[in-house]
Amino acid sequence: MNERCAVIGIGQTQYAAKRGDVSMPGLVREAAKRALEDAGLTWADIDAVVLGKAPDMFEGVVQPELFMAGALGAVGKSMIRVHTAGSVGGSTAVVASHLVSSGVHKRVLTVAYEKQSESNAMWALSQRFPFNPPVMAGAGGYFAPIIRAYMARTDAPDHIGLKVAVKDRQNAALNPLAHLQMPDITEEMVRASPMLWDPVRYLETCPSSDGACAMIFSSDGSEVDNPAWVLSTAMRSEPMLFPGRDEVNPRAGADCATSAYKDAGITPDQLDCAEIYVPFSWYEPMWLENLHLFESGWKAIDAGHTHLGGKLPINMSGGVLSSNPIGASGMIRFAEAARQVRGTADKHQVDGAKLAMGHAYGGGSQFFSMWIVGQERP
Amino acid sequence: MGADVELVSPFVLEYAYKRSTGPVIGRFLTSLRDGRIEGVRTAAGRVLCPPVEYDPDTGEDVQDFVEVGPCATVLTWTWIDAPLRDHPVQVPFAFALVQLEGADTSMLHAVCAPREDMATGMRVRAVFRDERVGSITDIAHFEIDTGVSKDLVPNEATEPITRFKAPTRLEYVVAAGATTAEFLRGVLRRELIGRRCPSCEKIYLPPRGSCPTCGVRTTELVPMAQKGTVTTFSVIRIPFEGQVLEPPYAAAHVLLDGGDTPLLHIVGDVDVDLVRMGMRVEAVWAEQLEPTLASVRYFRPIDEPDVPYAEIRGHV
Numbered sequence: 001m002n003e004r005c006a007v008i009g010i011g012q013t014q015y016a017a018k019r020g021d022v023s024m025p026g027l028v029r030e031a032a033k034r035a036l037e038d039a040g041l042t043w044a045d046i047d048a049v050v051l052g053k054a055p056d057m058f059e060g061v062v063q064p065e066l067f068m069a070g071a072l073g074a075v076g077k078s079m080i081r082v083h084t085a086g087s088v089g090g091s092t093a094v095v096a097s098h099l100v101s102s103g104v105h106k107r108v109l110t111v112a113y114e115k116q117s118e119s120n121a122m123w124a125l126s127q128r129f130p131f132n133p134p135v136m137a138g139a140g141g142y143f144a145p146i147i148r149a150y151m152a153r154t155d156a157p158d159h160i161g162l163k164v165a166v167k168d169r170q171n172a173a174l175n176p177l178a179h180l181q182m183p184d185i186t187e188e189m190v191r192a193s194p195m196l197w198d199p200v201r202y203l204e205t206c207p208s209s210d211g212a213c214a215m216i217f218s219s220d221g222s223e224v225d226n227p228a229w230v231l232s233t234a235m236r237s238e239p240m241l242f243p244g245r246d247e248v249n250p251r252a253g254a255d256c257a258t259s260a261y262k263d264a265g266i267t268p269d270q271l272d273c274a275e276i277y278v279p280f281s282w283y284e285p286m287w288l289e290n291l292h293l294f295e296s297g298w299k300a301i302d303a304g305h306t307h308l309g310g311k312l313p314i315n316m317s318g319g320v321l322s323s324n325p326i327g328a329s330g331m332i333r334f335a336e337a338a339r340q341v342r343g344t345a346d347k348h349q350v351d352g353a354k355l356a357m358g359h360a361y362g363g364g365s366q367f368f369s370m371w372i373v374g375q376e377r378p
Numbered sequence: 379m380g381a382d383v384e385l386v387s388p389f390v391l392e393y394a395y396k397r398s399t400g401p402v403i404g405r406f407l408t409s410l411r412d413g414r415i416e417g418v419r420t421a422a423g424r425v426l427c428p429p430v431e432y433d434p435d436t437g438e439d440v441q442d443f444v445e446v447g448p449c450a451t452v453l454t455w456t457w458i459d460a461p462l463r464d465h466p467v468q469v470p471f472a473f474a475l476v477q478l479e480g481a482d483t484s485m486l487h488a489v490c491a492p493r494e495d496m497a498t499g500m501r502v503r504a505v506f507r508d509e510r511v512g513s514i515t516d517i518a519h520f521e522i523d524t525g526v527s528k529d530l531v532p533n534e535a536t537e538p539i540t541r542f543k544a545p546t547r548l549e550y551v552v553a554a555g556a557t558t559a560e561f562l563r564g565v566l567r568r569e570l571i572g573r574r575c576p577s578c579e580k581i582y583l584p585p586r587g588s589c590p591t592c593g594v595r596t597t598e599l600v601p602m603a604q605k606g607t608v609t610t611f612s613v614i615r616i617p618f619e620g621q622v623l624e625p626p627y628a629a630a631h632v633l634l635d636g637g638d639t640p641l642l643h644i645v646g647d648v649d650v651d652l653v654r655m656g657m658r659v660e661a662v663w664a665e666q667l668e669p670t671l672a673s674v675r676y677f678r679p680i681d682e683p684d685v686p687y688a689e690i691r692g693h694v
Contacts, residue, residue, distance in 0.1 A: 020540060023400030025431055043437035060395040060546050070430055073437025118395050122618040130387030130552045131562060133672045134622035135629045135642050137614040144612030145631055149694035152610075152655055152687055198613035198626075198650075239590040243580035243638035244692055 004378060005101040006221030007228040007338040009039025015179035015211040015323035018117035024059065025071030028113045031212035031328075032072055035109065039216045039223055043073030046216070047105040052082045052092025052112035053327030054362075057124040059115055072111060084237075086139075086277070088112060089330025090360030090369030093215060094233040097371070100217045101230065107219075113212035114325035121208060121326065137197065139279065140205060142364060144197035146247045147282040151199065153248060156285060156298035158199075162187040163301055164281035165204045165321060171308060172318025174347040179209045179323040204281040204321075211325035213332045221377065228338035228373040231355075232263035240364045247365055249290050256368040257291040260357070264372040268292050271372075272353040273313040273340055275333035277360045279320045288314070291359065291370075308348065316340065316348040330360025334371055341375045385559040385669055389552045394545040402431040405443060407539040411512040413530040415447040415504060417481045427481035428514070447478035448504040449523050452489060455496055467519055472496050476520055478504075488519040495522060506530055512539035554669075557587035557596075562669035564601075570661070570674075572637060574598040580638040584671065603635035604661040605680065609690045613650045628653040632677050633693050640693055646676030655694075656684035 011034025013019070019027055028051070036042060049072050051065045061067055065081035072079075078099075082092040089112040096110035122138040136142075150156065169185045172178035185203070193203040221227035236259070238245070238252035261268055268291070276291065278284045284306065285297030293312060294300035306314040315321070317336040320329045337358035339345040345353075354375045361368050399407060402418060406429045409416045417427030418440040427446050432439060455474035461467060466488045474496075475484040489502055502520035508531040510516035554562060557573065561584055564571040572583035577592035581600050588595050611630035614623075628650045631640035645653050646662065659677035667673045 018398075020398045021400070023398060023403060023431065026400040029432065057391070057393075060393060060544065070432045070434045070437070073432075075434050075437070115398075118397060119393060120619050122616075123393065123620050126618060126620055127391065128620070128622055130389050131385075131554055131558060131670045133643050133670075133674065135644060137612075137616070137621070137629060138618060140616070141612055141614050141629055145610040145629070146694070148612065148655070149610045152694075153691065194615070195613075196616040198615060200612075241639055242589075242591045243578070243582070247694065 003101050003103045003219045004221070005097045005217050005219065005230040007215055007230065007342070007373065008218045008221060008223045009035040009041065009216035010335045010339060010344070011035030011038055011214040012177050012332065012335065013211045014177055015209045015325060017179065017207065017209065019115065019210040020117070024061065024064070024113070024115050024118070025068050027115055027210065028068055028111050028212045028214070029071040031113070031214040032109060032111050035214040035216050041107070041216065041223065046073060046077065046107055046109045048078040048099055048108045049074040050080055050082060050092055050096035050099065050108060050110045052088040052110070052331065054086060054088055054114055055124060057119070058121055058326065059118045072109065078105070084367040084369065085362030086279070086326055087330050087360040087362030087367040087369045089213065089328050089332065090334055090358065090371070091235055091330070091367065093331050093334045094235055094369050094371060096215070097217050097230050097233055100219050103219070108217045109214065110217065110331070111212060111214040112328040112331040114327040115210045116208040116325065117210050140197035140200055143280055143283070144200045146365070147280060148199055150248045150282060150286050154296065154298060159187060160285055160298040160301055161201070161204045161281040162190040164278065164284045165190045167307055168278070168281070168315050168319045168321040171316050171348055172322035175317045177323070178318040179207050179211070180318070200280055200282070206279040206320045206324035207322070209323050209325045211323060211328055213328045213335050215331070215335055215338070226342045226344070228341045228375070229377055231265070231372045231374045231378055232260050233371045234260040234263065235367070235369045237367045240366055248286060250365045253287070253290040253361060253365065253368045254292070256370050260370040260372055261292070264374075266355060266372065271312060271355050271357050273316060273350040274357040274359065275315055275317060275319065275336040277320055277330060277333055278315060279324060281321060284314060287359065308350065313350050316345065316350060330362070330369060333360055334358035337371070338373050341373050385554040385562060386551050387554070389550040391548040391550070392546065394543045396541060397544050398541045399539060400431055402429050402440065404538060404540050407512040407542070410514065410516040411510045411533055411535060411539060413506050413510065413533065414445055415478055415517070416443045417446045417478070418442070419444050424482045425480060426483045427478050428485045444480060446480035448527065450476040450478040450502050450504065450520060452498060452500045452502060453477055453484050454498055455489065457493055457496065466515055471519065474520070476502060487517060489521070490519045491522050503527065513542065555587070557585050561585050565671065565673050566667050566669055568663050568667065570602045570604060570634065572600045572602050574600050581636065582639050583634060583637050583641060602637055606632045606634040606637070606659055606677065607685045607690060608645060608653065608655060608657040608659060609633050609640050610655055610694045611645065611653055613653065626650045630677070631694065632659060633690065643674065644676040645678070647678035654684065656687060656690060658682040658684065
């Protein structure tokens with residue numbers, strides 16, 4: 001890559017179970033306009049638009065980038081759509097950042113969204129395809145056996161899942177945009193909530209949300225006083241099924257992290273905080289290990305290391321567990337990492353954060369995308 | 379079933395999506411319900427109908443609403459001799475781009491007129507339905523403008539339109555493909571036949587035509603044992619739209635003896651609370667065998683000691 005890439009604008013909608021007041025184009029536009037305002041720019045200042053969302057069946061709109069070109073000021077400009085399942089928000093940001101760092105465009109707008117209220121993700125993810133037994137039961141049904149395998153492998157105690165569920169909702173209470181606002185949540189409440197996909201309880205899962213997230217990238221960062229510099233990006237994937245596949249600690253995720261740290265020229269212990277994709281509370285300890293952040297994820301959580309004020313705060317915004325517009329969820333991780341190093345995370349700001357990581361995964365833990373952002377111009 | 383017969387199965391994907399309109403489209407639909415057609419004006423003074431939420435030229439918000447029509451000019455058209463089920467009119471008609479009086483853009487709608495009268499530049503008039511619900515089809519069609527308009531049947535609804543249902547239905551014919559078809563012919567004989575990769579020598583079940591790790595074709599057929607081990611599982615307790623089985627049920631990864639890939643299937647004939655990692659199970663076949671892996675109804679526990687976790691660790 002020839003050029004640098006800086007995050008100069010970030011915009012997010014309110015995350016909610018249902019945004020009945022706006023159309024889908026209206027939803028993405030809300031995030032995009034806030035990003036433009038944040039960067040002090042207008043539509044005319046943008047050279048290209050990169051849009052991301054999860055499977056089309058979630059809203060039944062194919063080629064949404066064409067549907068949304070008008071709402072994103074993209075008429076007459078380059079516009080592309082990225083799709084890598086649940087990790088798409090992250091990979092969309094990565095693709096958009098490459099359009100800047102490669103020198104192709106000077107300023108790029110990237111937007112990711114989901115309007116889950118228009119459909120039903122459980123239905124969309126549980127289709128009974130011909131020739132197969134009727135086993136599918138949504139994302140939770142897919143990931144619950146893997147969570148059980150992690151618990152068996154590491155002897156993690158049951159309360160770790162409760163702790164993460166509480167920690168992320170307490171963080172969400174500091175983030176007015178977060179969908180779930182449960183400041184008084186306790187481990188007992190989580191434990192008492194219904195078992196949905198044993199061993200995963202209701203309050204250990206993410207909500208279904210409407211929402212969009214947008215960022216604006218620039219090659220020189222001069223538009224604002226506090227850009228977040230993109231120090232590295234990485235994407236990896238692996239097949240869903242092959243003999244000896246380790247779904248608890250997928251190779252693609254581990255390789256993605258190794259590459260992201262190496263290209264940023266850092267070691268994971270230099271990070272001040274991270275936003276990682278945790279749609280079920282047990283994925284926090286699993287990813288802490290997969291991303292080389294802690295040798296034992298559950299022990300780090302048990303010791304409070306991932307709380308705000310801990311050794312390595314994780315999901316300060318409340319994470320996917322508190323807001324889950326699926327296609328946007330990865331980009332929110334990336335954007336929230338950038339907010340931290342820009343010093344604009346308000347009540348969930350990590351004091352003095354200089355280096356932060358954003359991470360997303362998708363499919364059956366098949367797609368991974370990451371970036372590392374910093375305060376210092378590289 | 380012969381090897382030359384392609385194994386296919388119908389598959390229907392159907393859902394009624396629930397759209398929220400946003401303020402601009404919502405007002406357009408509300409006006410249609412009330413028997414009026416409205417466009418939107420852009421900052422540059424152009425009138426767009428059907429309305430869009432944002433000015434396509436500048437990306438800025440559109441301004442005020444302007445009533446247009448009900449007369450319009452046909453800009454171009456194509457003739458539909460045999461209407462399909464979902465077409466707006468069930469007699470021969472024209473799909474036309476009609477530009478409503480007062481608008482600077484055109485919209486697609488149906489024109490009902492004798493084919494010999496259809497012409498670019500012809501004047502037409504919107505015909506509203508008597509019962510209107512807030513949809514583009516509240517305009518039943520356009521017809522040749524005779525200068526006389528039909529009386530509008532008033533509508534008693536007053537609530538603004540903010541949402542609508544968008545039903546979709548896609549009908550597929552899914553082909554199993556050679557490898558799966560061969561496997562399912564085995565299922566019809568109560569056999570589970572995997573395929574071995576010649577390079578890594580791992581066995582895939584359900585079989586794969588090529589090994590995703592080595593990138594080579596799998597060649598050797600390997601009849602598998604019908605006993606196996608639960609490597610991990612979940613108890614599905616949540617009901618959801620489109621669910622086939624009644625919760626609670628145990629969805630498990632079953633590693634057949636000698637195999638290398640777990641099979642996702644149901645564990646039955648046992649209290650779901652007793653299902654555990656390492657549990658030994660065997661296939662239970664349906665009486666009536668069909669070419670689907672659902673012909674194995676489920677796996678049931680057998681009286682053998684559990685497999686220690688250390689032996690299954692590499693498979694989860």
